[in-house]
Structure formats: structure tokens, C-alpha cells
Amino acid sequence: MTSQPAARPPFTVGFDLDMTLIDSRPGIHAAYTALAAETGVWIDADLAVTRLGPPLEQELAHWFPDERVREMGDRYREIYPAYAVEPTPAMPGAREAITAVRVLGGRAVVVTAKHEPNAELHLAHLGIEPDETIGWLWAEAKAEALREHGASVYVGDHIGDVRGARAAGALSVAVPTGPCDEAALRAAGADVVLADLTAFPAWLEAHLDGRPVAV
Structure with missing residues (x-):
């Protein structure tokens, strides 16, 4: 009889909003x-x-x-x-990144400095459906929500997002799609820098499987 692969333990990934999931x-x-x-x-x-x-x-x-x-x-x-709300598009790979978390058995939460009701309007308009959205948190203050929801990974575009991930003890995955370039994100302590969110699903699957990924 063929053995089934072991189920992954539950996990949560946090995402920033502006310039990470949406081009605001x-x-x-x-x-x-x-x-x-x-x-x-x-x-x-x-x-x-x-x-x-x-x-x-x-x-x-x-x-x-x-x-x-x-x-x-x-x-x-x-x-x-x-x-x-109307003129703001999704960033390339945003929907697929949220979907990848779900397909692999995890929860996706958005943690943003934006006014929470406006953040929710953007996500609903674009058909991006995280499990939860938490607003009004910036930089290290994001750690509060990340810890509360047990996020082991936080994805963002700003050095403030890197600081929030590190304060929460989460892996910092950065994308240089906002005001901070790759050098600034790495200097701030990002653990992983991806070109954009289109690379996230493959990275996440490899990360969960314990396979090394060149980033």
C-alpha cells in the first residue's frame, strides 16, 4: 500500500497591503x-x-x-x-500568493498600517480574500497582530515590515516592489528577498518542505 505524505502542521502567513498586495x-x-x-x-x-x-x-x-x-x-x-479604491490594482501575484497559503494548508492574514475599513474595501474590490485583516499597525507594532495570529512568516515591501517581522520572531520575506530596494531590505534584516509575489508560491512550498531556495 502506498503511504500518504504527512500532513503539514498548521501555519499562518502575514502580508502587508500597500505595495505588497496592492499597487496603491x-x-x-x-x-x-x-x-x-x-x-x-x-x-x-x-x-x-x-x-x-x-x-x-x-x-x-x-x-x-x-x-x-x-x-x-x-x-x-x-x-x-x-x-x-476603484483605480487601485492588485500587485502581480497577489491573489496567487494568498491562494498558495490556503492550498498548502495555512491561514493568510493582512496586517497593515492602513485604516482597516479602507483596507477591507481594497481587498473586497480586488477579490483578494485573506482569513483576517488587521489595520492601524506600523513597523514593530505589527508584531502584536503577527504574534496573536501565530504568523511564522511576514511578507512586506518596506523596512518597517522587516522590523515588524523580526519583532514578532517571524521570518521576514521582502519584495522590493515599494519604496525600499533590495539592498535596503537586506540591510534591515530581511531573511528572504523575492523579486515580487509571483515567486512566492514556489518559495513557500519549498520553505514548508525544508528545501533550500536560492533568493
């Missing part, structure tokens, strides 16, 4: 442009979308006085669904 530049550009038009305050949206990753308020502080940043953050999040 067109949508965020549109939202900043709308906010600038509404307030009469100039915002260089072209520049802003080159430094995505940190919380919204850090970017707004470049354009508004401190006493208005919180108000503008609230307003940006209010108008965001009308301007940012």
Missing part, C-alpha cells in the same frame, strides 16, 4: 489630489506616493501644520473610498 499609488494619488483641492493646501501627490508605508499622519505632517494633521487624517479617510 494611483488611488492614494487621487485621494491626496482631492484633499488638496478641497482644502486649498498644495500636496505634492507625486512625491507622496514614492514614500508609502508609514502611517498617513507622517505624510500629512509635510503639508499641514501639526494642529491640523489629525483633522486632515480623518477627512482623508472619509473621502478615500470615493477616490482610491
